[in-house]
Amino acid sequence: MLDINYDISKDGIPEIRMWGIDDNGNRVVVIDRTFRPYFYAVPEKGVETQSVVSKIKKLEPKYKILNVEVVSKKFYGKPIDVIKITCQIPTIVPNLREAVKKLPGIKDVLEADIRFYMRYMIDKDVYPSTWHIADVEEIEVPEKWRIDKVYVLKGDLRRSDETTVPPLRVLAFDIECYNKFGTPKPERDPVIVISVMTNNGDKKVFTADGKNDASAIKGFTEFLNKYDPDVIVGYNCNGFDWPYLLERCKALKLKLSVARSGAQPATSVYGHISIIGRANVDLYDFAEDIYEVKVKTLENIAEYLGVKKKNERILIPGIDIYKYWDDPAKRETLIRYAIDDVESILGLADKFLPFAIQLSSIVGLPLDQVGSASVGYRVEWHLMRQAYKFNELVPNRVERPYRPYRGAIVLKPKPGLHENIAVLDFSSLYPNIMISKNISPDTYVPPYEKVDPSKVNIAPEVGHRFLKEPPGFYKKVLERLLKFRKMIKEQMKKLDPTSIEYTILYERQRAIKVIANATYGYCGWVGARWYKREVAEATTAWGRKTIRETIELAKKMGLRVIYGDTDSIFIKYDKDKVKRFIEEVNKKLGLEIKPDKIYIRVFFTEAKKRYCGLLSDGRIDVVGLEAIRGDWTELAKEVQEEIIKIVLTKKDPAPAVKYVHEVIEKLRGKEIPMDKLIIWKSITKKLSEYEVSAAHVVAARKLLAAGYSLTVGDKIGYVIVKRPGGRLADKAEPYVFVKDMDELDIDYYIKKQIIPVAIRILGYFGISENQLLAGRRQASLFDFFG
DNA sequence: GCCTTGAAGTTACCG
DNA sequence: ACCGGTAACTTCAAGGCG
Numbered sequence A: 001m002l003d004i005n006y007d008i009s010k011d012g013i014p015e016i017r018m019w020g021i022d023d024n025g026n027r028v029v030v031i032d033r034t035f036r037p038y039f040y041a042v043p044e045k046g047v048e049t050q051s052v053v054s055k056i057k058k059l060e061p062k063y064k065i066l067n068v069e070v071v072s073k074k075f076y077g078k079p080i081d082v083i084k085i086t087c088q089i090p091t092i093v094p095n096l097r098e099a100v101k102k103l104p105g106i107k108d109v110l111e112a113d114i115r116f117y118m119r120y121m122i123d124k125d126v127y128p129s130t131w132h133i134a135d136v137e138e139i140e141v142p143e144k145w146r147i148d149k150v151y152v153l154k155g156d157l158r159r160s161d162e163t164t165v166p167p168l169r170v171l172a173f174d175i176e177c178y179n180k181f182g183t184p185k186p187e188r189d190p191v192i193v194i195s196v197m198t199n200n201g202d203k204k205v206f207t208a209d210g211k212n213d214a215s216a217i218k219g220f221t222e223f224l225n226k227y228d229p230d231v232i233v234g235y236n237c238n239g240f241d242w243p244y245l246l247e248r249c250k251a252l253k254l255k256l257s258v259a260r261s262g263a264q265p266a267t268s269v270y271g272h273i274s275i276i277g278r279a280n281v282d283l284y285d286f287a288e289d290i291y292e293v294k295v296k297t298l299e300n301i302a303e304y305l306g307v308k309k310k311n312e313r314i315l316i317p318g319i320d321i322y323k324y325w326d327d328p329a330k331r332e333t334l335i336r337y338a339i340d341d342v343e344s345i346l347g348l349a350d351k352f353l354p355f356a357i358q359l360s361s362i363v364g365l366p367l368d369q370v371g372s373a374s375v376g377y378r379v380e381w382h383l384m385r386q387a388y389k390f391n392e393l394v395p396n397r398v399e400r401p402y403r404p405y406r407g408a409i410v411l412k413p414k415p416g417l418h419e420n421i422a423v424l425d426f427s428s429l430y431p432n433i434m435i436s437k438n439i440s441p442d443t444y445v446p447p448y449e450k451v452d453p454s455k456v457n458i459a460p461e462v463g464h465r466f467l468k469e470p471p472g473f474y475k476k477v478l479e480r481l482l483k484f485r486k487m488i489k490e491q492m493k494k495l496d497p498t499s500i501e502y503t504i505l506y507e508r509q510r511a512i513k514v515i516a517n518a519t520y521g522y523c524g525w526v527g528a529r530w531y532k533r534e535v536a537e538a539t540t541a542w543g544r545k546t547i548r549e550t551i552e553l554a555k556k557m558g559l560r561v562i563y564g565d566t567d568s569i570f571i572k573y574d575k576d577k578v579k580r581f582i583e584e585v586n587k588k589l590g591l592e593i594k595p596d597k598i599y600i601r602v603f604f605t606e607a608k609k610r611y612c613g614l615l616s617d618g619r620i621d622v623v624g625l626e627a628i629r630g631d632w633t634e635l636a637k638e639v640q641e642e643i644i645k646i647v648l649t650k651k652d653p654a655p656a657v658k659y660v661h662e663v664i665e666k667l668r669g670k671e672i673p674m675d676k677l678i679i680w681k682s683i684t685k686k687l688s689e690y691e692v693s694a695a696h697v698v699a700a701r702k703l704l705a706a707g708y709s710l711t712v713g714d715k716i717g718y719v720i721v722k723r724p725g726g727r728l729a730d731k732a733e734p735y736v737f738v739k740d741m742d743e744l745d746i747d748y749y750i751k752k753q754i755i756p757v758a759i760r761i762l763g764y765f766g767i768s769e770n771q772l773l774a775g776r777r778q779a780s781l782f783d784f785f786g
Numbered sequence B: 001g002c003c004t005t006g007a008a009g010t011t012a013c014c015g
Numbered sequence C: 001a002c003c004g005g006t007a008a009c010t011t012c013a014a015g016g017c018g
Helices: A049-057 A090-102 A116-124 A214-227 A237-252 A298-304 A318-326 A328-363 A375-389 A429-436 A473-493 A500-523 A533-556 A575-589 A634-650 A654-668 A695-705 A746-765 A769-773 A777-785
Strands: A003-008 A014-021 A027-032 A038-043 A065-075 A078-087 A106-110 A132-139 A149-159 A170-177 A191-198 A203-207 A231-234 A279-282 A416-426 A456-458 A465-467 A561-565 A568-572 A593-604 A611-615 A620-623 A679-682 A715-720 A732-734
Touching: A003 A116, A014 A116, A027 A132, A038 A049, A038 A065, A038 A090, A049 A065, A049 A078, A078 A090, A090 A106, A116 A375, A170 A214, A170 A237, A170 A318, A170 A328, A191 A214, A191 A237, A191 A318, A191 A328, A203 A214, A203 A328, A214 A237, A231 A237, A231 A328, A237 A279, A279 A328, A298 A328, A318 A328, A328 A375, A328 A500, A375 A473, A375 A500, A416 A429, A416 A533, A416 A575, A429 A473, A429 A500, A429 A533, A473 A500, A500 A533, A533 A561, A533 A568, A533 A575, A561 A593, A575 A593, A593 A634, A611 A634, A620 A634, A634 A654, A634 A746, A654 A746, A654 A769, A679 A695, A695 A715, A695 A732, A715 A746, A746 A769
Parallel strands: A027 A149, A170 A231, A231 A279
Antiparallel strands: A003 A014, A014 A027, A038 A078, A038 A106, A065 A078, A132 A149, A170 A191, A191 A203, A416 A568, A416 A593, A456 A465, A561 A568, A593 A611, A611 A620, A679 A715, A715 A732
């Protein structure tokens, strides 16, 4: 199943349409006309249910109610009788819900905000991106539908345990717009290039005829429908390409008929754009998870993933695109650039789609939505799916005040170089704690309730109590996930790691891990339906207890603890002792602790969450330090990384000092390219909301004034130039405006970029700032007096 | 008016 | 629109001094 939607048929009946592929490779639709929308009403305590039922029934003529009945459900684990109200069409639900809410004797309505097609999938146990077996009857393909066969569901619809992924037709696309007047505006600026590539290797470029882009858009639409992709991929296509094309079509009075239903793309939930019958996947959503890449442009992500090297492709600054269009001699370059882009996008699809498909099948959100849904919503859909299986009602989303609670413990590290250090950590600490202590909103016992102390687990420090029996919602859900993952990992062992089957299972277990690990964070999120602060608070409290006891045990066994954070401890790697220690922890705490990595040498400063280490295979790990942060210049990061390498392998700061001298020399000699001197920082809110003029905000305002379009989340690249003014912000200039290296404030780069990152490491070895600066003959005296 | 100090604002990281 | 814990930088206003 690729996609699902619903429509109202001519006879006024809601019709679920499931778009997919059958086992013969036909593109098919399975229609179910038998399902109807419903929601629940909760009667107030002490009110006679039947009287409420009859009151609801009186609303029948106005709202086309089909059925009102009392059903037995559970709410937070407690049995409850609620009134199930079924009506004819989904669009009535919001009004009917309000009307029911107003009736006397009604406490609340539940599950009235679940979209009709999601309701269908939950109730019928239908999962997108998986196989199903359906008893069907074929009907004629409606006019305008781009599909091989259409069926009406006649009997059973059930899941198949087949986990293969059928051959999918994937189409990548990208558009370039005319931007001579700044950020392109669809009502004014044409789409000048549309590049397309399909996974059977076809490439095609549609170009405007001068400023006339109607034929390009038509050509693109025709090409798309001819290839008939199951999956359409773009890079930020939900944020730019589709909205632009749609607006442009509006201006040109064209119809962008690309859906399998013949419809146009339409804005849907979580800011994604839905193309009926196909999965429109924005790969940018998945690129956001690659934290190693700080500036997440298509080129950078493609480079990182080994899809396309930057030096093997055309790069054009976005702002200059129109110049390449206006100049006939340069136009070919622009077209080559557009092709490079779609090639990269299709390459990214290869990397991301296997995971996206598995995530969709685990969470139960359609493939085109699962990427754009936030982590919180992904977890929530997973929970809602499970809740139905337990006959549990889904709580409403309510606004609540934010109240902070204590989190994990971070140990002060022992500064310096340490040899032979093992890092042990608890596997899935929080999920396992929630399971073993049965922590859940439905097992929580509020302070005013009397309960036999032997029947509850009491959280340390905070005192929250949770029933030991029966198993709570979170426990059941997490236990299933962890078991599921374990089973998949077992299956993987039997497979060739280079096989497709292996990749599918690998991505599947990864999707499960992501959801399981995010569930703790979810329950402490005020926006969560199943929010319960005490649940989150108790989980971290038990986590603190666990790590404290682990540290105690290590010390008792004569193992020096160098550092620890949340669920990990760093100890001297004494093979036998560590082995016994692991056994002890597993036995005494009932939680599994495992060696994560062994460092030949590891280095700490006084700071928590920042260290670096040398692994046995020669790799170097950098954690938390500037070298891996996105808000330092490339130069500073390179310098620190090199210093770390020297110090960890040679145990001697002297060559590192020499190296710093050389870099400073080069910098003064203007031998460092400007690229390496750009500072990148995100805009996290509207520019007007900033209270202080930070450098990147000032730079962003300048970009805005020059006609650039900026949105929250954009990274601003700026450099520091020589200019009078007390504040650093006064010296910040967007790098795109700086043409000459001579404008740069080299002193800033030495004192505020190179020196701090170098001192962070070398300071521990007794090196001073002056020693780093004093490398050069001329500089030493100057700096001394300066 | 200048310099120091510390709180507040801000970003990006760890697990 | 998943959590809290943390480091580090810059800005900015208050306070001290002359």
